[in-house]
Amino acid sequence: MNYAHILLVEDNRMDVELTLDAFQEVRLMNPVHVAPNGQEALDYLFGRGKYADRETYPLPRLILLDLKLPGLDGFEVLRQIKSTPVLRRLPVIILTSSKEEGDRILSYDSGANSYLVKPVSFEGFLNVVRHIKGYWLLLNVEPPLEET
Numbered sequence: 001m002n003y004a005h006i007l008l009v010e011d012n013r014m015d016v017e018l019t020l021d022a023f024q025e026v027r028l029m030n031p032v033h034v035a036p037n038g039q040e041a042l043d044y045l046f047g048r049g050k051y052a053d054r055e056t057y058p059l060p061r062l063i064l065l066d067l068k069l070p071g072l073d074g075f076e077v078l079r080q081i082k083s084t085p086v087l088r089r090l091p092v093i094i095l096t097s098s099k100e101e102g103d104r105i106l107s108y109d110s111g112a113n114s115y116l117v118k119p120v121s122f123e124g125f126l127n128v129v130r131h132i133k134g135y136w137l138l139l140n141v142e143p144p145l146e147e148t
Contacts, residue, residue: 003030004061004137009041009077010034010095011069018122019064019095022129030137033057038072041065042080045087059145062136063092065112067103075106082111089143091136095128 010016016034023032035041041063044051051057063081067074074094081087093114094107104115114136119125 004142005058006030006032007041007044007060007063008032008034009038009063009065009069009074011036011066015066015118018125019129022122022125025126026129026133028129028133028137030062033060038069038074038077041077042072045081045090046084059087060090061142062132063090064095064132065092067094067096067098067107075110078107078110078112086145089145091140091142093132093136 008016008019010019016036020032020034023030033044035044043049044057045059045063047054047057065074065077069077074096078092078094081090081092088111091113092111093116094112095116095118096103097118098104099117107115116128116132119128
């Protein structure tokens with residue numbers, strides 16, 4: 001079975017481990033690449049530098065994006081994704097601890113496909129991951145990617 005790749009853009013190591021543990025717990029078998037900051041996420045998505053080999057680093061079919069990142073923040077990463085023809089159809093789920101209405105508005109105005117607030121408890125986080133798996137990776141019919 002060929003699983004869709006996921007790009008997790010998250011700078012907090014504990015949140016990365018929590019997310020990967022939750023993926024394992026709900027048996028989400030998709031390959032996950034972790035980008036610890038916005039610049040590395042864009043390098044991966046644009047196939048720059050060490051990510052130039054698309055066989056080794058294929059485009060993800062789902063992006064989980066934190067907003068509060070060092071350097072380029074999640075808003076800028078989102079804007080660049082959604083303004084690039086070959087990337088703009090990729091589903092981007094904002095996965096953040098921010099409950100700020102302004103962050104939510106700016107995320108959707110910039111093209112986010114979904115906005116999820118990270119629950120405090122592990123059980124709550126498992127529930128979020130189950131929904132991501134069920135909807136975005138099983139039920140959702142993904143759009144065709146644009147040709148370069």
